[in-house]
Amino acid sequence: MESANQDINLNSPNKGLLADAMTDVPVDNAARSAAPEGLTLAEEEELRSELAKVEEEIGTLRQVLAAKERHCGELKRKLGLTPLDGLKQNLSKSWHDVQVSNAYVKTSEKLGEWNDKVTQSDLYLSASSTLEDWNEKLTQSEAYKKTQETLSQAGQKTSAALSNVGSVISRKLGDMRAHSISHSLSSYSIRHSISMPAMRNSATFKSFEDRVGTIKNRVVGSRENSTDGLHSPSGAGDKSPQDNAPF
Numbered sequence: 001m002e003s004a005n006q007d008i009n010l011n012s013p014n015k016g017l018l019a020d021a022m023t024d025v026p027v028d029n030a031a032r033s034a035a036p037e038g039l040t041l042a043e044e045e046e047l048r049s050e051l052a053k054v055e056e057e058i059g060t061l062r063q064v065l066a067a068k069e070r071h072c073g074e075l076k077r078k079l080g081l082t083p084l085d086g087l088k089q090n091l092s093k094s095w096h097d098v099q100v101s102n103a104y105v106k107t108s109e110k111l112g113e114w115n116d117k118v119t120q121s122d123l124y125l126s127a128s129s130t131l132e133d134w135n136e137k138l139t140q141s142e143a144y145k146k147t148q149e150t151l152s153q154a155g156q157k158t159s160a161a162l163s164n165v166g167s168v169i170s171r172k173l174g175d176m177r178a179h180s181i182s183h184s185l186s187s188y189s190i191r192h193s194i195s196m197p198a199m200r201n202s203a204t205f206k207s208f209e210d211r212v213g214t215i216k217n218r219v220v221g222s223r224e225n226s227t228d229g230l231h232s233p234s235g236a237g238d239k240s241p242q243d244n245a246p247f
Contacts, residue, residue: 039047076086098104118124137142
């Protein structure tokens with residue numbers, strides 16, 4: 001055999017080469033000399049020869065099967081098929097075989113016949129008619145109507161109660177949210193009022209205030225000086241010459 005995946009022909013003249021690898025089984029000459037009762041030596045030899053051929057074919061088939069299984073595994077590995085996929089495929093095929101089997105078909109037909117017989121029997125029809133009468137009487141009774149009305153009213157009350165609970169919860173959440181916002185604003189105003197005196201008393205704020213005051217005084221002084229300069233020509237003739245005398 002050239003390859004493990006190569007098909008083996010049982011009719012090939014080289015099929016005897018596969019049997020060379022098999023272990024020879026010793027044969028007891030004494031057992032062979034004693035022919036079974038009712039068989040001649042020639043018939044025994046013929047049967048033993050046929051048995052050897054069958055055993056040789058069985059060994060050959062086992063080797064062929066092993067080679068085919070290896071080749072099948074390689075093909076599945078190349079295709080990316082897992083053992084789980086093979087199991088699903090086998091189960092699906094087995095179920096299909098069961099459905100198309102004669103036993104399954106006959107069983108389905110028998111069950112269908114039994115169902116038809118039961119549904120068409122007088123006992124079944126009488127029981128169905130009786131149940132329908134009881135159902136009609138029950139639904140038309142006063143107790144059933146009162147029970148249905150009571151359940152309907154209870155359902156409406158339950159729905160209204162749940163709606164009221166939802167409204168109350170929504171209103172409470174709104175109040176809590178508004179209270180939280182007002183609390184945040186009041187806390188901010190308190191912190192702001194507390195921080196303003198502290199900021200005014202700080203050295204940085206006083207230094208900034210002094211600088212602003214100095215700039216303001218300079219601006220006011222420059223304005224006054226410019227105003228005095230504008231009025232000085234009209235008042236220069238009123239003063240005595242002594243005022244303009246040098247020191």
